[in-house]
Amino acid sequence: MTAPRVEISDIQDGFAKEGYICNAHIATAIFLARNLEKPILVEGPPGVGKTELAKATSEFLNLELIRLQCYEGLDEAKALYEWKYGKQLLYTQVLKEKLGDLMEGAQGLAASMDRLHEFDDTFFSEEFLEPRALLKSLWSEKGSVLLIDEIDKSDDEFEAFLLELLSEYQITVPELGTIKAKSSPIVFLTSNNTREIGDALKRRCIHLYIPFPDADLETRIITARVPEVEEGLRKQLVSFVQNLRELELKKVPAVSETIDWARTLVLLHAKELDSDMVRNTLNVLLKFQDDIDNIDSDINALTTKARAAAE
Amino acid sequence: MSQVLSNFVRALRAQDVRVSISESVDAGRVAELVGFEDRQVLKDALSQVLAKTDDEKFAFNECFDQFFAFDQFKPPKPASNENEAASEQSQEDEGQAGEEGEEQDGEGGESEGSGQPSDSGSAPGSGGSGSDDREGAAEGGEASPDRDLTALLESGDDVELQAQLAAAGREVGADRIRLFTQRGLFTRRIMEAMGLEGLNETISQEQRSGTSAGEARADNLRELREAFRLEVRDYVERQLELYTANAGRQLREEVLSKINISNVDRRDFKLMQALVRKMAKRLLALNSRRKKRSRRGQLDVRRTIRQNIEYDGLMFDIAWKQTKVDRPKVVAICDVSGSVAQYATFLLMFLYSLTEVLPKVRAFAFSNQLGEVTDLFADKKIEEAIAEALSVHGGGSTDYGRAFEDFEAIALDDIDHRTTVLVLGDARSNFGDPRADILDKIHDRARRVLWLNPEGKTLWNTGDSEMKRLSPHCDRAVVCSSLNDLERIVSDILRTAV
Structure with missing residues (x-):
């Protein structure tokens, strides 16, 4: 067995190749998830790359990514499986006409029932099963990355329903029995903390908290994601955003917004930040008019500070 | 699971981190997987399986730094690499350096994380030099259990010393310490378990020998013993802090939440406020879900029709009206x-x-x-x-x-x-x-x-x-x-x- 540190930095490098820059803490979580075969619960403010992490993992390990977006009212019919009712109905229609042929020669009610019984089994077989995200990932031959996005938006019934899947990698379908994973998927659950996740779920997961990145990491992320930005501008914009996060805002800009902003600035052929440019493009960073109005007076100071920091 | 880890879990619980049995089993598997060589990796990995909220992560970081505040995680000090002929001066320095380092651990916290993998490599090396010393001391002809401490102190092998200190701490049950006043007792017990008696005997023997070399050695040993005593007391204090730091506060909170509010002292207001916030948070967690109550018996016609389109309009999945x-x-x-x-x-x-x-x-x-x-x-x-x-x-x-x-x-x-x-x-x-x-x-x-x-x-x-x-x-x-x-x-x- 190679030393864990080596393996962890391998993961980090592998992610970097996919354009996902992360620190050792995040890589450690992936390392643990693979070795302990446990799901990862990723928490953190919106836009720090929780979902991206799952995508990067699927690319890095070359596994299929199966995504399940949670929302209020999501139930197992939409998450796990569903019977192909239309197909079943169609087949019944077809069978109806053939019923006479089938029943030919059957003596008495009991014999006819026996024949019919043979059919109802076929109706509830895998032929008629429509697999949804969870079942798909259990059936996947070479394993998969299963992303259960924004688990906090689902109802607690669904959370409870997930427990069996998360601890045993198996699921029970009443008509078919228990389905075990062919090979254990790597499961990511993400949460924005709109509500507290249940203890039972937390207990079964590795818990990873991704905070906003520091200036250094964010610069590297921008380098990887928007390579067109020149170095001077890159430092300036990162330092601007970092300072912005210190202020009292309704919604602080996330990494994804920094990336968008960098792209915007490239599009405008900016060489360095100036306050007019910032003022015109601020709506990429801040998503509340209140926030934009509030910091309007600070823009000059912030810009100068960012330029000074970049030198 | 190893003793160290289960003690660590106990220390975490004392700091209000909730650790379930299954989580501590996970911690055991993690420790097995990543080993104890690399401090940062171990810390990251354990924090992910043991601490599962913001507050808990914070408490975890503090507790981890305090619990694993051993010297072997620090970069090797020059003194420990020198051979046994090192002068008294350098050994004394070392003892003091150890002391200072220890104190920093208690307060500093994070700074330690920087002492990373390189030092794990150096540990075996210095351990080797320690065993050499022991042989040298054995020629002095002391009884076997006593020889350890004397030789150990003289060798200046901090890694081995810390390891033995931890072992002796476990032996006398230093993790059971409850009261501030027990510090002296436990310090004494640990030192005795490590062979204090032999050390004292050696000192008095050398003193009595009359030769100048003997006296010098006795003086040196006395100084080392003093430094070592401080170190042990530090260790005991750390245990006290680890396992009981919160016990006092918890007791206080319990009392404060029960007594009549008008009897609360002004100086406890800060604590009371924190307590209210904590209670409120608990209530929040319990009630943050929006409850729905279905009114059985009232058919929700629109939802039923919508829900059953996929079944060819056959109404067999019926929706009832719900009220939020x-x-x-x-x-x-x-x-x-x-x-x-x-x-x-x-x-x-x-x-x-x-x-x-x-x-x-x-x-x-x-x-x-x-x-x-x-x-x-x-x-x-x-x-x-x-x-x-x-x-x-x-x-x-x-x-x-x-x-x-x-x-x-x-x-x-x-x-x-x-x-x-x-x-x-x-x-x-x-x-x-x-x-x-x-x-x-x-x-x-x-x-x-x-x-x-x-x-x-x-x-x-x-x-x-x-x-x-x-x-x-x-x-x-x-x-x-x-x-x-x-x-x-x-x-x-x-x-x-x-």
Whole structure:
């Protein structure tokens, strides 16, 4: 067995190749998830790359990514499986006409029932099963990355329903029995903390908290994601955003917004930040008019500070 | 799972981190997987399986740094690499350096994480030099258990020393230390377990030998012993801190939540505030889900049709009408005259810590005149708002009649069947008419009216207390004198909200 540190930095490098820059803490979580075969619960403010992490993992390990977006009212019919009712109905229609042929020669009610019984089994077989995200990932031959996005938006019934899947990698379908994973998927659950996740779920997961990145990491992320930005501008914009996060805002800009902003600035052929440019493009960073109005007076100071920091 | 790890889990639990059995089993598997060589990796990995909220992560970081505050995780000091012929001076330096380093551990926390993998490589090397020394000392011909400590100290092998110290600590059960006064006892016990007796004997032997070399060695050993004693005491103190740091606070919190609020000392206010916040957070976690109540028997036709389109219009998956459980509207009317002001402070603090589940709280404060203080709380921090509310409305002599009249004028129209009205006060109206008829009007309109009285039941209706005239117009009148009472009442409001 190679030393864990080596393996962890391998993961980090592998992610970097996919354009996902992360620190050792995040890589450690992936390392643990693979070795302990446990799901990862990723928490953190919106836009720090929780979902991206799952995508990067699927690319890095070359596994299929199966995504399940949670929302209020999501139930197992939409998450796990569903019977192909239309197909079943169609087949019944077809069978109806053939019923006479089938029943030919059957003596008495009991014999006819026996024949019919043979059919109802076929109706509830895998032929008629429509697999949804969870079942798909259990059936996947070479394993998969299963992303259960924004688990906090689902109802607690669904959370409870997930427990069996998360601890045993198996699921029970009443008509078919228990389905075990062919090979254990790597499961990511993400949460924005709109509500507290249940203890039972937390207990079964590795818990990873991704905070906003520091200036250094964010610069590297921008380098990887928007390579067109020149170095001077890159430092300036990162330092601007970092300072912005210190202020009292309704919604602080996330990494994804920094990336968008960098792209915007490239599009405008900016060489360095100036306050007019910032003022015109601020709506990429801040998503509340209140926030934009509030910091309007600070823009000059912030810009100068960012330029000074970049030198 | 190893002893070290289970001790660590115990230390974590002492710091309010909830660790379940299955999580500590996970921790064992993690430790097996990543090993103890690399501090940072171990820390990252353990934090991910043991600490699962923000607060817990913070506590974890502190606890980890404190618990694993061993010297072997630090870069090797030059002294330990020198050979055994090293002068007394350098050895003494080393002892002191060890001491200083130790102290930094206790306070510093994070800084240690930087001492990374390179030092793990150096550990075996210095360990080797330690065993050499032991052979050298063995020629001196002391008895076997004593020789260890003497040789160990002289070799200056800190890694081995720390390891043995930890082992001796486990042997005498240093993790069971409970009281500050037990420090001396445990220090002594650990030193004895490591062979203090032999060391003392060696010192006196050398002293008696009369040769200058012998005396020098005795002096040196004495100094080393002193340094070592400090180190052991440090270790014991760290254990005390680890396992009992929070015990005192927990006890205090328990007491504070039970005693009468008016008896709380001013200096405990900070703690009380933290406590209220903690209780509020617990209530939040319990009530943050929006409850739905299905009304069985009422068919939701539209949803049923929509839901069954995919079954070719066959209606076999039937949807029932549901009602969302409404968040309660709360109106708090607080007496803020001298005697009751404290209680009002904490009630308001509670209500406003729960804005996520109680979005509509209106607060009114009065002593003789009543005024709305809701806006104060919207604009300012809770503490400031409370202080201002008290200074504006507090102070006068209480007049419930007047206060209810004012309330009728300001807010009676806004009270509807979803509103819960809380009245906090001792009902001592200075012999004025309490205007129970207005309270009755409020009761007619509101979902319910709760009277919270900080006085014990036996004092109700004595003197100028008007409880007997007011309480018939309340759904419930309860005693509310401690934080625990408050928590119970607030949680009751949350739970029975419809």
